[in-house]
Amino acid sequence: MANAEPTLHAVTAEVPVLNIRHLNVYSKNAHILRDINLKVPKNAITVLLGPSGCGKTTLLKCMNRLTDLYSELRLDGAIEIDGQDILSEKNDITQIRQKMGLVMQRPFPLPMSIADNITYGLKLKGVKNKKILAEKVEKHLREVALWDEVKDRLKTSAQRLSIGQQQRLCLARGLAVEPEIILADEPTSALDPISSRVIEEEFSKLRQDYTIILVTHMLRQAKRLADYVVFMYYGEIIEYGPAAEIFENPKTDILKEYLRVGH
């Protein structure tokens, strides 16, 4: 187990969107996340990097309290978004979740048409105007470079799309509710190399308007995309900083070894 120097992960982001303070996560038998302190900067890609089982997905799940689905997990600490603590029972988690778009490892299009997938969240928010809904469908499908491929079959089932197209659709569905933050858990792991590159390119462009937190254990992907890197090991943040610093000037032996082996 590594003993992280507090200074290594006390990097301050100029405009933090998420401020995580002393976050600990416990299961019945294990201490899964250990005193996580992290300020996630606005309009940048922050990559959570580290070997399998180090806690990347759990940290991402804490950020929109998906951990509520697992009664065996206990959390303490604070995760603030726009000054509101996500972990506080007092705050409305549904409202907080609307600030976040979630992209999982495997796409899960809703069992309805391509267009309805995009408008689903908007309709839940009360948008009824058909013209506005149609505009949103086009806007967000263009945003993920899917419009040209599907514009003639918007009313057909989303489940007939290829996996790569489904993943772009799911990203568009997340964007349609205009989140501030996109949480992405290994979003290319189920995709072929070409679809993976398309998704990577989309993320790269989206960083201008969104704060992206991306889990990956693919070092090459992290190097292509990251503005900031959080390197985790056994539930701790070992190093955190701008990508160039992390990749070119790693400070800890654990990170040096991880980069050398090139996972």
Ligand SMILES: Nc1ncnc2c1ncn2[C@@H]1O[C@H](COP(=O)(O)OP(=O)(O)OP(=O)(O)O)[C@@H](O)[C@H]1O
């Ligand atoms: N609900 C749970 N109950 C008990 N243990 C859990 C639970 N969720 C996660 N863990 C444990 O917490 C640790 C971190 O898991 P997590 O999925 O966050 O790791 P990860 O870094 O995302 O791994 P991978 O890259 O393999 O997806 C693992 O040891 C896992 O078994």
